[in-house]
Amino acid sequence: MKACKLNRVKFATKSILVISVVVGCSNAFALDAGKAPGFNFPGLTSSYLLQDFNGMNLPEEVALTKDYQNSYFYSNCYSPNNCYRSVPEGSMVFFAPSGFRSTPNSSYPRVELRAKRTFSVGQEIDVEQSGSVYIVQNPKTKSIIFAQIHGDKSGGSELLKLRWKDGAIVAGIKSRFGDSESQSTLLAGVKLNEKIDYKIEAKGKDGEMRLSIKVSVNGKNSIKEFSFQKIGWEGVGLYFKAGNYNQTSDPDGAAAIVAYSAINIEYR
Numbered sequence: 001m002k003a004c005k006l007n008r009v010k011f012a013t014k015s016i017l018v019i020s021v022v023v024g025c026s027n028a029f030a031l032d033a034g035k036a037p038g039f040n041f042p043g044l045t046s047s048y049l050l051q052d053f054n055g056m057n058l059p060e061e062v063a064l065t066k067d068y069q070n071s072y073f074y075s076n077c078y079s080p081n082n083c084y085r086s087v088p089e090g091s092m093v094f095f096a097p098s099g100f101r102s103t104p105n106s107s108y109p110r111v112e113l114r115a116k117r118t119f120s121v122g123q124e125i126d127v128e129q130s131g132s133v134y135i136v137q138n139p140k141t142k143s144i145i146f147a148q149i150h151g152d153k154s155g156g157s158e159l160l161k162l163r164w165k166d167g168a169i170v171a172g173i174k175s176r177f178g179d180s181e182s183q184s185t186l187l188a189g190v191k192l193n194e195k196i197d198y199k200i201e202a203k204g205k206d207g208e209m210r211l212s213i214k215v216s217v218n219g220k221n222s223i224k225e226f227s228f229q230k231i232g233w234e235g236v237g238l239y240f241k242a243g244n245y246n247q248t249s250d251p252d253g254a255a256a257i258v259a260y261s262a263i264n265i266e267y268r
Contacts, residue, residue, distance in 0.1 A: 031075070031088060031089060031090025031091060031261065032075075032089075032090050033075050033076060033077035033078050033083075033089040033090045034075075034078065035075060035090070036066060036067045036068060036069040036074070036075055036078075037064075037068075037069060037073065037074070037075055037092040038064055038065055038066035038067060038068060039066050039067075040075060040090050040092070041092060041263060043265075044064055044092075044113075044263075045063075045064045045065060045066060046116075047115060047116060047117075047265050048064060048113040048114060048115055048116065048242075048265075049061055049062065049063060049064065049113070049114045049116060050062050050063075050064050050068070050073060050111075050112075050113060050114070051103060051110055051111065051112045051113075051114055051243075052070065052072040052073050052111045053071075053072050053100060053101075053109075053111070057100055057101070058101055059100075059101055059102065059103045059109075059110075061114070071095065072094070072095045072096065072111045073092075073093070073094060073095070073111055074093050074095075075089075075090050075091070075092065075093070076088065076089055076090060076091040076092075076093050076259055077089040077090070084134075084136050084193075084257070084259065086134070086136070086193035087134045087136060087193065087259040087261070088261045091134070091259040091260060091261040092259065092260045092261075092263070093136075093257065093258070093259045094111040094112070094243040094244035094257070094258045094259070094260075095111060095244070095255060095256075095257050096109050096110060096111045096244045096245070096246035096255060096256045096257075096258075097109060097246075097255045098139045098140065098246055098248040098249065098250055098251060098252070098253030098254055098255060098256070099248070099249060099250055099251025099252070099253060102249075104154070105154045105155070107249050108245060108246055108247050108248065108249055109246050109249075110243070110244065110245040110246065111243055111244045112148075112241050112242065112243035112244065112245055113241060113242045113243050113263075114150075114239060114241055115129075115239040115240040115241065115265060116239075117239065117267060118152065118237035118238060118239045119202070119204075119237070119238055119239075119267075120230075120233070120236065120237060120238060121159075121204060121208075121209040121228050121229070121230050121232070121233035121236070121238070122204060122207045122208065122209065122229075122230025122233070122234075123204055123205075124204060124205045125202060125203065125204040125205075125209070125267075126201075126202075126203050126204075126267075126268040127201070127202050127203075127240075127265075127266065127267050127268070128199065128200065128201040128202070128264070128265070128266045128268075129147065129199075129200050129240040129242065129263075129264065129265045129266075130197075130198060130199035130200070130262075130263075130264045131147065131197075131198060131242060131260050131262055131263040131264065132195055132196070132197050132260065132261045132262040132263075133146050133147075133195075133196045133198065133242075133258060133259070133260050133261075134193055134194070134195055134196070134258065134259045134260075134261070135164045135190075135192055135193070135194075135196070135257075135258060136192065136193060136257035136258060136259055137192065137254070137255060137256065137257040138164070138166075138192065138254075138256060139246050139247065139248035139253045139254050139255065139256045140248050140250055140252070140253035140254055141247050141248045141253065142165065142166040142167075143163060143164070143165045143166070143247035143248070144163060144164050144244060144245065144246060144247060144256045144258060145161045145162065145163040145245035145247065146162060146163065146164060146196075146242065146243065146244065146245075146258055147160075147162040147198060147200060147240070147241065147242050148160060148161050148162065148240070148241040148242075148245070149200065149202070149211075149238050149239070149240060149241075150238065150239055150240075150241050151177065151233075151236040151237065151238050151239075152236065152237040152238075152239070153177065153235070153236045153237075155177070155178055156174065156177055156178035156179065157174075157177055157178075157236050157238075158172070158174060158181070159173070159174055159211075159228065159233070159238060160172065160173060160174075160200065160211065160213070161181070161245075162198065162200070162213065162215075163247070164190065164196070167188060167189055167190050167191065168185050168186075168187065168188045168189075168190065169185070169186045169187045169188075169190055169196065169198075169215050169217070169222070170183050170184065170185050170186065171183065171184045171186055171213050171224055173211075173226055175226075175228065175232060176229075176232030176233070177232060177233055177234075177236055179232075184224055186213065186215045186222040186224060187215055187217055187220055187222050190217050194217055194218060195217070195218075195261070196215065196216075196217050197215070197216040197217070198213070198214065198215045198216075199212075199213070199214040200212075200213055200240070201213075201214075207229065207230040207231075208227060208228065208229055208230065209227070209228045209230075209233075210225065210226070210227050210228075211225065211226045211227070211228065212224075212225050213225075213226075240265060242260065242263055243258060243260075244256050244257070244258040
């Protein structure tokens with residue numbers, strides 16, 4: 001069995017700082033179901049915070065540790081009652097029950113990773129998040145957001161929402177802060193428990209940011225590109241998210257379950 005490969009932090013010379021942190025494995029089956037996600041994904045604790053629920057089922061944001069897991073965030077197959085056979089053992093599972101309380105300025109429950117580092121439209125940037133994700137169980141609305149570029153300003157700062165919507169992979173874009181979301185279908189016919197490989201890359205300079213979204217499922221590929229102007233996102237710090245943003249508020253809407261077998265975040 002191949003071992004997991006981790007690209008460590010690299011520092012460039014002169015005045016340019018390059019950070020490349022890979023939180024994932026080249027061989028997903030090398031993940032260990034007996035260990036918490038922080039062990040299986042070595043850069044997780046340094047790169048992300050976790051939004052989940054506390055013992056009273058209320059939203060919380062916590063600093064991850066290597067041994068952190070609970071009923072909403074855990075390694076696949078760490079116990080017989082928390083094992084989805086169609087997903088590699090040791091994958092990172094996000095379990096979001098419908099009808100649970102939401103975070104401020106939202107109507108839906110979430111169990112998501114929130115990147116610690118921010119960036120802005122218009123600055124010179126080259127940032128990327130990628131992952132291998134499985135939609136294990138859909139809620140009543142058959143809609144789950146599994147990756148985002150979110151903003152630190154309330155009132156419409158979700159620049160990108162990447163969702164599974166009744167078998168389609170859909171990119172939701174806001175060209176300007178506070179705009180209504182414009183949706184584009186990337187792939188259709190994606191079944192539950194099929195592996196979805198995605199990459200979100202943002203590059204910016206001269207007051208503009210270009211966004212490339214690549215999705216691959218069972219040999220089917222799709223690439224979409226978008227452009228954003230600094231004037232539309234002035235003063236909004238942006239950050240990546242990944243996990244399970246359940247789009248069902250009905251308490252009887254069933255749980256949304258998402259699993260990641262690999263995740264990567266890079267700031268270059």
